[in-house]
Amino acid sequence: MTTIPCVIASVLMAVAELRWSYWTCAFIANFLNPIGADGIFTVSNLLITSMFPPKTQGVAGGVFNTISQTGKSVGMALTALVANEVTRNYRSVDKPSSAALLVGYRASFWFCVALVSVSLCISALGLRRIGKMGKKSD
Template sequence: MPVMWGVLISSTLSAISPILMAMVDPQWPYWYMAFIAQVLQPLSPDVLFTVGLLIVSAVFPSHTQALGGAVFNTCSQLGTSIRLTITSAIANSRTAASGDVDKASPNALISGYRAVF
């Protein structure tokens, strides 16, 4: 299978995840839509990480491929930690700004989750 098809298919499937989370009802069981959204969300980053690592390793000469892969992995992990920090701040601020009195209620939390997705 060509790499571009894998990237295109995984990106399309990952793009469905926010749509599902936007339509989820807090009263529904987790398995209706939220679980499917959680399964589809990491497909594209996982495929892109693998493809990117293979490309970076192929570009470097054989005696520095490990170094290139290590730098790529370090940058990826740093980007992931920054992304998680930003999305957590967005979700918490959106949940705090919700009109619900109980900020731990499903309706208050779903507004933060929707904003992040």
């Protein structure tokens, strides 16, 4: 499951401390996240396009790409909204702004953990009977 590296990356960033070195969590998270995200996109694109006849596979890939990009945009907007709201609410308690930003970032990373975990559950349930790709069926 290619979503597991994304979950690990989000958890690492959610628990990271300011006093820790970049190599402790942030590097590992930045290494794992693209592996998971690119793997998800490639596997999903191959799976979607293989379900259509060769004549329409290009259109299916284009529609998948459009939906994927729209989903990324909505996800980033929601994550920014979570971070901004948590930061704004924490600031109202007269805390330093850097501490408020850190709390907002942590909340956004925990939100990412939740979203990717839901994606992991959906893909585990939805793909459990998919079989082997490229296997010749007679």
